[in-house]
Amino acid sequence: MHAKIAGTLRDRIVAGTLSVGGPLPSEAQLVEEFNTSRGTVRQALAALRNEGLIEGRQGQSPVVRCAPMGQPFETFLSFTAWAEQLGHRPGQRTLEIARRGASEATAAALGLDPGDHVVDVLRLRLIDDRPVMLERSSFVLDLGMLLFQFDLDAGSIYTGLTARGADLATATHTIDAISAPAADAVLLEIEAGGPLLRERRTATTREGRPVEYADDRYRPDRVTFTIANARTQRLAVVRDMFDPGGNPWP
Amino acid sequence: MHAKIAGTLRDRIVAGTLSVGGPLPSEAQLVEEFNTSRGTVRQALAALRNEGLIEGRQGQSPVVRCAPMGQPFETFLSFTAWAEQLGHRPGQRTLEIARRGASEATAAALGLDPGDHVVDVLRLRLIDDRPVMLERSSFVLDLGMLLFQFDLDAGSIYTGLTARGADLATATHTIDAISAPAADAVLLEIEAGGPLLRERRTATTREGRPVEYADDRYRPDRVTFTIANARTQRLAVVRDMFDPGGNPWP
């Protein structure tokens, strides 16, 4: 019973019936709705509090703190899926797609020999037509050759590849900060030398073979990474967006 | 009452009166010992289970799982615990500790009124005697006043606070990049205007009350954040360290 109540409330938070920042129904209302006792309702609320979904003080109804993420993997790996989940319009301008010898960093990340060829893709990623991220992505040959089969500006590379049989299963993302090189600054429409939030990503197949290495550089005034961290050892990671003024993007 | 029971059991686990892997007293025994009701005892046990200290199944007494430290939560929240886990020597120079009115950002993060006082701590964090991070931390008064009771340069603020009854349960970390202000650059021994990796952290109690807001600024050549992301499993987040040359620190 308490699990059912907690699950229902979780679903409502995800569906938006309970908006983030808004109050939950009072315990008395939940007692009436589920036709149960207050102790059981409180047990359900304790579970949600445990997960960090709600918070509250004495005398006030608990408020929804954040929504659990629907599909963590896709959302985090696919820029397109991420933007769409947040209700924005993703876009991209493919500046270059080329088959060439792997760079030193790429070869190291993908476990290739220095002379091996990869497919490089350079794309400027947009949110609501504003530049947000510069993506330098390198794919191993068998995967990269698939990229010539479809329009990279039409949608997500990730969905395009998985639709053609690629099985991306794990990824590691390393986040740091760098100074914007002049070329990057022009494309991202910021000042050269300004700070960039860099995410270097290695995606692997189910067998553990690395197939993509990417160097994504975000405008730090428009994208941040947020890690929610509870004692229960559940870690959640999301990317957040900000408008040019630095305010949370609705 | 339930807090007293939980605290007593915690102490016994730490002291070894309750051995790791061994069973806890049954709920009936605890009811008699503390002269309370079963509901209260169960509330205390739920708190311990929440912290991962105990685990149990139906029909069996809960068993002590122990190992409160070294877990992801502590490692991610405590600079000291993190460095020690990686086999390095953490250090710090407390540059300032002051009670003053909360800044605008702090008040917003902690849910305080503009005039409310907080305890600010400014610390330079070192790894193996090299500056790595600049920490600006603000605590709500009841927690912050505890900071005057012990030596901040002796060890972890986090363990000092939890030992004095603070119950930090969840935290959110927002990561972005900024240009180093001149003052920060001097302390971190880098060039002014260079990129800094910033982590803004809000830590809350079990009830969801925010009690700490921190602005940590890392040298990006020495610290990065890594997110491991599998399709089936949960997300794991760790921080990584690099030597001045940018190579992984052994």
Add this chain to the structure above:
DNA sequence: CGGAGGAGCTTGTATAGACAAATTAAGACA
């Protein structure tokens, strides 16, 4: 018009009782 006080809501906490489900240990039986 404004502040003080209180009523009515909320959650936090504690108590007592009841039944279900799982484990464990003792005892009966072949």
Add this chain to the structure above:
DNA sequence: TGTCTTAATTTGTCTATACAAGCTCCTCCG
């Protein structure tokens, strides 16, 4: 001796009640 049954113990779950503490809003009085 080995196995099955049964009883006792223990935790999981739910219900009902009571009071304390904090918040909001309304009313009343100065």
